[in-house]
Each structure stands twice: as C-alpha cells, then as structure tokens.
Amino acid sequence: MQDDEIDLFAAQMRGVRRIQVDIADTGKPRADRLQVASRRHNAIQPNDRVKVDGLSDQFVIDVGAEDELYWARDGVQESQMRKLKAGQIEFEGSLDLHGMRVEQAREILWEFLAEAAKHEVRCARVTHGKAARVDGKRPMIKSHVNTWLRQHPQVLGFASCTPRHGGTGAIYLLLKRTMMEGRDE
Template identity: 75%
Template sequence: MQDDDFSLFRSAVCGVKPIAHDRADTGKPRSNKAQIATRRANASISNDEIRIDGLSDQFIIDVAAEDQLYWVHDGVQEGQMRKLKAGQIPFEGSLDLHGLSVEKARELLWDFLAEACKLEIRCVRVTHGKAARTDGRKPLIKSHVNTWLRQHPQVLGFTSCLPRHGGTGAIYLLLKRTMLEGRDE
C-alpha cells in the first residue's frame, strides 16, 4: 500500500519546480523612512513660481495671543474633536512657522498639508506662535493660519494644543484621508 501512495505522490508532483525562496508575501509594504524623509525635504523646496492655492487673504480673522483656536467642518463627529482637543489623537507630523513671513508661512503650510494628505496622515501639529506684533496688533501668523485652515479642502477641524505641545501657540489639525487599500483602521 505504501508503494502505491509514493507512486501516486510522484505522479501528482511530476514537473513541479521547487520554490527558490521561503518568504511569504504579506501584501503590506514596509514604510521606507528614507523615502519619506526625501519626500518631506522635496516638499519644502521652493521653485519661485506663482502658485494658486485657493487660500484667501481677503478677510483675516484677528485672534489674540492667548485665544484658544477651535474650528470643525460640518459633519465631523463631536467625539473626534473631543479626542483631538484632549491630545488623544497622536500627531504624526509637525510644522513650525515661527518667525516666517506670511507668504513663506502660507507656502510651507500648503506644501506640508499636501504631503501629509499624500501620506494619509490623520493628525498633525502646526506651531504658529503667538507673539504680539510691535505695532500692538494681533499675532499675524496665528491669525492667518486660523483663517487659511478653514478654507483648506482637506482640513476637518483644528484646536489649540495642550500646554505640553505648544498651548495657544500651536494647533492639532485633523485631516481627511482617502483610506488606502488594505488599511484596517
């Protein structure tokens, strides 16, 4: 009986070639930290072209240095914003706009958000600062960032950070994601 089993097995595997490697394909690509770093660096390179980003400076909402910022797009769950405000959604990227001109801050913010959306990042932190201007008016970058983010199509909401992450000088920002195939969140 054993000879019959062996002969049946040999005839069943006749012409089969052995596999050259013993690794399984899990289907999930590993994150390439060097590639991500290169993309981030390339996103901040200026090409001196006039760009139309859809952000208006026509009407800027002036905010004071210690004002808490909070805005939410229609349809965003209240629970998500509570978690964001409590710092319970970890931020995966951070941008510091301290000391920049309004135009440079605008350009860097637009590029940063584009890259974050491309990488399917859910939450980022933007540090806008809160220094009062020498002419006694409200903080310039903070006021512009507050206005611009309300206009950005990928922004779901934002809120001032916890003190350990910058307090009223920074915001947590919740972004839309398209949910890449294979992601189980």
C-alpha cells in the same frame, strides 16, 4: 528669641543647605526691538511670486495671542474633536512656522498639507506662535493660519494644543484620509 524657639528652628532647618548662587535667573534675554521690527516689516512685505493655492487672504480672522483656536467642518463627530482638543489623537507630523513671512508660511503650510495627504496623515501639529506685536495688533501668522485652514479641503478641524505641545501657540490638525486606511472615523 527663647531657647526652645531656637532649638525648634534649628531642628526645622536640619538638612537645609545655603544656596551658593546669588544671581537670579530672569528668563531669556529680551529681543532686540530693531530686529523684531525688521522681522515684522519683512513678514508683511508681498512676495513677487504669486502662487495660486486656493487659500485666500481677503478676509483674515484676527485672533489674540492667548486665544484658543477651535474649528470643525460640518459633519465631523464631536467625540473626535473632543479627543483632538485633549491631545488624545497622536500627531504623525509637525510643522513650525515661527519667524516666517506670511507668504512663506502660506507656501510651506500648503506643501505640508499636500505631503500629509500623500502619506494619509490623520493628525498633525502646526506651531504658528503667538507673538504679541509691538504695534498692538494681533499675531499675524496665527491669524492667517486660523483663516487658511478653514479653507483647505483636506482639513476636517483643528484645536489649540495642550500646554505640553505648545498651548495657544500651536494647533492639532485633524485631516481627511482617503482609502489607504479605510474610512475616516
């Protein structure tokens, strides 16, 4: 190197400090395969208690881990759905279904929707996760939630969240209100 290149390099490096840590952060540790397999097995085990809630599992719409979810009931304004999808409607409640068995998630989702109706909630967020399964099949909770919400009379529509609220691992839910705050928009 020539002296002027060395001087130029030194000038460019002025104020730069050497990194003291020489260990790379590789993210969160890998999940234990046996624990994951056990959770998946438990998630599909039927529960002895059968609760009739109007949500059918006869035909589950399989969706991929990164698939965006979007659905609107007939008559729902497109402008409302655009706002929902953009995360412009503030959600008033949130539910996390991570790590639950399918039947447990179904029961908790049903109770959450009943509570939301009671309190006249307009928009809520449901985090279903998007765990890609070891056996190559589609995410179970995400697929079931996608199917159940289309059947629930309180649900006007839903869309995958923006990245700051969970991306394709969560959805914004647009819900019916009765007369507490006037007509639905």
